[in-house]
Amino acid sequence: MGSSVIVDIEVTPGSRSISVPSGYNEWRKRIEVKLTKNPQKGKANEQLVECLAELFTISSSDIIINSGATSSKKSLLLKGVSYQQAVSVFGERLKK
Template sequence: MPGITDALSLEKNGIVIAIEVTAGGKKDAFPAGYNEWRKMIGCRVSAPALEGRANKAVIELVARTFERPVAAVSLLSGATSPQKRIRVEGISVNEALALLEKSG
């Protein structure tokens, strides 16, 4: 996925990743493409966008993809929007890119 590094930014204790979520799909997928215009990595979850279920599913999927505990992943912004910023603690940009490539 060319340009995917634009969706990742380094932070003091890890990274922040920009994702674009599609909720209520058939199956979970992360990464699920890359939106070059918005500079966001796609994420599909089967959970509905209802009562925070999709956000919870996104956090669990991101944690699983980056091989981190759920407690190391948090939603920074976009709780009610498809565009979200997620913090992942304890990971470098290079490590994140390698795990995204492996999962994609």
């Protein structure tokens, strides 16, 4: 359970619907995410953390925004999630 992974994400806030993940940006090598919340007072970040916690069935306190808290490009540390798990979960969701 001591595993953790860093995930590079590109966020599009203020979308019509939530989509985690919504795609993969080949150029930027980032997983794309669409959120309905706007980036005011950390609302989009909160929504992102909640969605990822739900997706990986971990506590939102196990997700740390490593970098990019005020940027659309973020790196998040997911505690208790292995690299294999991350690839598997995102891969399954992106196939749909």
